[in-house]
Amino acid sequence: xxxxxxxxxxxxxxxxxxxxxxxxxxxxxxxxxxxxxxxxxxxxxxxxxxxxxxxxxxxxxxxxxxxxxxxxxxxxxxxxxxxxxxxxxxxxxxxxxxxxxxxxxxxxxxxxxxxxxxxxxxxxxxxxxxxxxxxxxxxxxxxxxxxxxxxxxxxxxxxxxxxxxxxxxxxxxxxxxxxxxxxxxxxxxxxxxxxxxxxxxxxxxxxxxxxxxxxxxxxxxxxxxxxxxxxxxxxxxxxxxxxxxxxxxxxxxxxxxxxxxxxxxxxxxxxxxxxxxxxxxxxxxxxxxxxxxxxxxxxxxxxxxxxxxxxxxxxxxxxxxxxxxxxxxxxxxxxxxxxxxxxxxxxxxxxxxxxxxxxxxxxxxxxxxxxxxxxxxxxxxxxxxxxx
Amino acid sequence: xxxxxxxxxxxxxxxxxxxxxxxxxxxxxxxxxxxxxxxxxxxxxxxxxxxxxxxxxxxxxxxxxxxxxxxxxxxxxxxxxxxxxxxxxxxxxxxxxxxxxxxxxxxxxxxxxxxxxxxxxxxxxxxxxxxxxxxxxxxxxxxxxxxxxxxxxxxxxxxxxxxxxxxxxxxxxxxxxxxxxxxxxxxxxxxxxxxxxxxxxxxxxxxxxxxxxxxxxxxxxxxxxxxxxxxxxxxxxxxxxxxxxxxxxxxxxxxxxxxxxxxxxxxxxxxxxxxxxxxxxxxxxxxxxxxxxxxxxxxxxxxxxxxxxxxxxxxxxxxxxxxxxxxxxxxxxxxxxxxxxxxxxxxxxxxxxxxxxxxxxxxxxxxxxxxxxxxxxxxxxxxxxxxx
Numbered sequence: 001x002x003x004x005x006x007x008x009x010x011x012x013x014x015x016x017x018x019x020x021x022x023x024x025x026x027x028x029x030x031x032x033x034x035x036x037x038x039x040x041x042x043x044x045x046x047x048x049x050x051x052x053x054x055x056x057x058x059x060x061x062x063x064x065x066x067x068x069x070x071x072x073x074x075x076x077x078x079x080x081x082x083x084x085x086x087x088x089x090x091x092x093x094x095x096x097x098x099x100x101x102x103x104x105x106x107x108x109x110x111x112x113x114x115x116x117x118x119x120x121x122x123x124x125x126x127x128x129x130x131x132x133x134x135x136x137x138x139x140x141x142x143x144x145x146x147x148x149x150x151x152x153x154x155x156x157x158x159x160x161x162x163x164x165x166x167x168x169x170x171x172x173x174x175x176x177x178x179x180x181x182x183x184x185x186x187x188x189x190x191x192x193x194x195x196x197x198x199x200x201x202x203x204x205x206x207x208x209x210x211x212x213x214x215x216x217x218x219x220x221x222x223x224x225x226x227x228x229x230x231x232x233x234x235x236x237x238x239x240x241x242x243x244x245x246x247x248x249x250x251x252x253x254x255x256x257x258x259x260x261x262x263x264x265x266x267x268x269x270x271x272x273x274x275x276x277x278x279x280x281x282x283x284x285x286x287x288x289x290x291x292x293x294x295x296x297x298x299x300x301x302x303x304x305x306x307x308x309x310x311x312x313x314x315x316x317x318x319x320x321x322x323x324x325x326x327x328x329x330x331x332x333x334x335x336x337x338x339x340x341x342x343x344x345x346x347x348x349x350x351x352x353x354x355x356x357x358x359x360x361x362x363x364x365x366x367x368x369x370x371x372x373x374x375x376x377x378x379x380x381x382x383x384x385x386x387x388x
Numbered sequence: 389x390x391x392x393x394x395x396x397x398x399x400x401x402x403x404x405x406x407x408x409x410x411x412x413x414x415x416x417x418x419x420x421x422x423x424x425x426x427x428x429x430x431x432x433x434x435x436x437x438x439x440x441x442x443x444x445x446x447x448x449x450x451x452x453x454x455x456x457x458x459x460x461x462x463x464x465x466x467x468x469x470x471x472x473x474x475x476x477x478x479x480x481x482x483x484x485x486x487x488x489x490x491x492x493x494x495x496x497x498x499x500x501x502x503x504x505x506x507x508x509x510x511x512x513x514x515x516x517x518x519x520x521x522x523x524x525x526x527x528x529x530x531x532x533x534x535x536x537x538x539x540x541x542x543x544x545x546x547x548x549x550x551x552x553x554x555x556x557x558x559x560x561x562x563x564x565x566x567x568x569x570x571x572x573x574x575x576x577x578x579x580x581x582x583x584x585x586x587x588x589x590x591x592x593x594x595x596x597x598x599x600x601x602x603x604x605x606x607x608x609x610x611x612x613x614x615x616x617x618x619x620x621x622x623x624x625x626x627x628x629x630x631x632x633x634x635x636x637x638x639x640x641x642x643x644x645x646x647x648x649x650x651x652x653x654x655x656x657x658x659x660x661x662x663x664x665x666x667x668x669x670x671x672x673x674x675x676x677x678x679x680x681x682x683x684x685x686x687x688x689x690x691x692x693x694x695x696x697x698x699x700x701x702x703x704x705x706x707x708x709x710x711x712x713x714x715x716x717x718x719x720x721x722x723x724x725x726x727x728x729x730x731x732x733x734x735x736x737x738x739x740x741x742x743x744x745x746x747x748x749x750x751x752x753x754x755x756x757x758x759x760x761x762x763x764x765x766x767x768x769x770x771x772x773x774x775x776x
Contacts, residue, residue: 052449258464
């Protein structure tokens with residue numbers, strides 16, 4: 001396997017784009033990534049497209065990626081439509097990495113794209129519920145709340161074992177919103193305080209609305225290529241040091257240990273340890289999930305995330321800034337695009353292009369993205385490590 | 389890239405399985421393939437699942453593969469859901485091949501699975517129509533006929549340039565049904581004659597119903613691994629000599645030339661020529677499409693398929709038996725499973741396990757699978773070559 005680098009990254013702002021189609025969003029992100037890479041559209045040899053819910057929301061199945069890419073002239077290359085619920089984008093990235101790392105292709109495009117807002121809210125709920133086994137889901141509860149009930153149970157369990165408080169969960173939301181206020185691509189940018197978070201409507205105790213990721217529309221794209229190719233064109237590459245996808249929890253452990261398994265393999269693959277990570281984007285579908293993820297990623301010891309949070313280590317300027325983009329809760333969570341949005345943020349950080357939210361001297365970045373819930377297991381968990 | 393071999397193949401009968409769920413069909417195919425490979429379920433390190441229409445037909449999106457595999461205990465491995473319309477199965481196979489060829493994984497499962505029969509026929513039609521750009525499809529014609537109109541136009545054009553007759557198209561159906569009569573896994577096995585084909589209802593002139601592939605339910609699975617691993621366990625491996633996926637027609641040529649491009653690359657990759665092919669499974673979504681495909685695959689010269697057909701070369705016992713399984717028209721066409729069904733047939737032929745429909749001494753086999761239609765281009769075309 002040869003070295004693979006990211007040479008281009010581009011995304012739309014995440015948010016409500018009722019007037020912009022999947023085609024328009026996808027084109028915008030791809031063209032930004034292509035411009036950023038300094039290549040031509042015709043240099044792309046293969047495309048991997050992550051999308052989870054266009055079937056339900058837009059009625060487009062089967063050839064989602066081709067429909068988007070052909071609309072602006074990207075034809076005649078193999079296109080693979082990859083679906084893994086909220087981890088669709090990063091799963092597509094993994095396969096693109098494999099394609100270039102193996103030597104099969106030289107230049108690959110990864111596009112994550114999703115539109116969840118729909119005039120009929122029931123459509124959006126049904127789309128989100130599709131990330132579970134619909135046959136096993138009670139017909140009377142086919143909406144997004146089942147996920148939040150799971151996250152709420154994990155949050156209560158985390159409180160018991162770590163001493164975290166509901167105020168801590170609010171402080172994660174405040175921190176990520178502060179980061180988002182510095183990110184022009186984020187969905188929600190107005191500063192909030194803990195009272196705002198705690199005073200927002202209860203979703204599933206102890207989670208309030210502002211502790212939960214909103215729905216969003218958006219697209220994000222990256223261009224990857226071999227390291228040799230990047231040297232030839234003089235790009236500013238960011239190396240893909242590890243790409244790992246796993247599925248399922250370890251029955252002997254708690255339900256979230258797929259993250260730990262993926263992280264362990266990623267550190268081994270990259271030859272770096274958690275102590276080397278300078279900046280991380282993690283899957284904060286809810287704010288307590290961010291704290292749990294940091295421990296599973298071994299970025300701190302068991303139960304120690306709270307201390308990192310309380311001492312400001314997770315903030316910009318702290319020892320380990322987390323979710324500098326604003327995270328799922330503030331940058332937004334357009335399901336199939338989320339994983340690529342995370343990668344765009346890390347690429348910008350490692351290149352020193354994150355402007356007002358730049359992590360000084362960041363050289364090692366991590367992304368963690370999770371998707372789906374089937375029979376007690378996480379359907380897909382991905383961990384990626386990037387280095388300069 | 390290292391050598392990859394198929395060590396196990398299994399499938400359900402293709403046909404109408406109203407009483408069997410995707411889970412039941414998938415489990416049956418996977419367990420057959422695992423038994424055939426002589427491995428344990430736990431030896432599988434990664435799974436690629438091809439499905440195109442469960443979103444519309446069963447309401448299951450996002451995590452289709454996980455839902456099926458977890459139901460019978462295949463957990464904790466990365467699962468990738470791959471969608472490329474009628475080429476979903478073979479696209480998933482390509483990615484699995486890449487995964488093993490690159491050295492990333494040792495043993496991979498590919499499952500193609502689909503259920504198209506639905507008590508409400510409109511649901512099945514809508515599923516088939518999803519293989520196009522639904523935004524560009526007239527709302528008044530969202531059914532399978534748009535595909536058959538395209539195939540009918542190609543058939544008329546083929547008649548003009550080759551001297552083929554409508555009777556030739558009927559003879560392909562007769563031949564493939566004869567092959568299917570020898571295949572216990574085929575959907576339609578009763579012998580038919582040309583009068584039956586020509587007398588069946590007109591779908592889109594000159595195509596009659598028996599010249600068109602029916603809808604079907606079914607599942608097919610293969611296990612692939614590295615050649616070293618296969619040697620260690622003493623399997624009877626079939627080598628994957630080439631795996632190519634392309635998209636789109638060449639604007640300078642006619643609309644089907646993606647097959648020619650894919651085939652050219654596949655022959656180069658495998659180091660074999662069309663003259664070496666002993667048996668082929670091609671995408672006869674309609675019977676004239678089989679004749680066109682043989683020319684695009686360079687298995688004969690332009691306009692010469694008809695002569696092969698008329699002289700019996702395409703029959704069992706002839707020089708180049710084509711669609712010994714019965715093809716899409718008689719073995720059946722459960723969209724996401726079709727490409728893997730083709731591969732199962734070639735594996736059986738190259739192992740000498742095709743019983744009454746065995747091609748004597750077959751050593752080189754080819755599969756060609758196509759899917760989707762977007763803005764004048766084929767969304768995905770795959771060509772695979774297998775050798776003993």
